[in-house]
Amino acid sequence: MNVLCGVLGNGLIGPFFFDNNLTADMKTLVYETKLDSRAALRRRIFAAADRIRNHPHNISSAIESLLIRAGNCIASGGGHYEQVL
Secondary structure, three states, X not given: OEXXXXXXXXXXXXXXXXXXXXXXXXXXXXXXXXXXXXXHHHHHHHHHHHHHHOOHHHHHXXXXXXXXXXXXXXXXXXXXXXXXX
């Protein structure tokens, strides 16, 4: 799980949570065949997002992963916890 935030003007936006499995699924769906234009890339991204969104298992798996990692982070006092995974 990756968490990102950004700066927009004078404020922060985010946090945005990225599950590594969902990211890999998205990348596979988007780049399964060669793209010939920016418009085709945009269409493919939206189609992949719809496909992932419409499969409840994908979302529940990402939520389960987030909760496990959050619990490990809390248990380690906010420190590194990769050794627990």
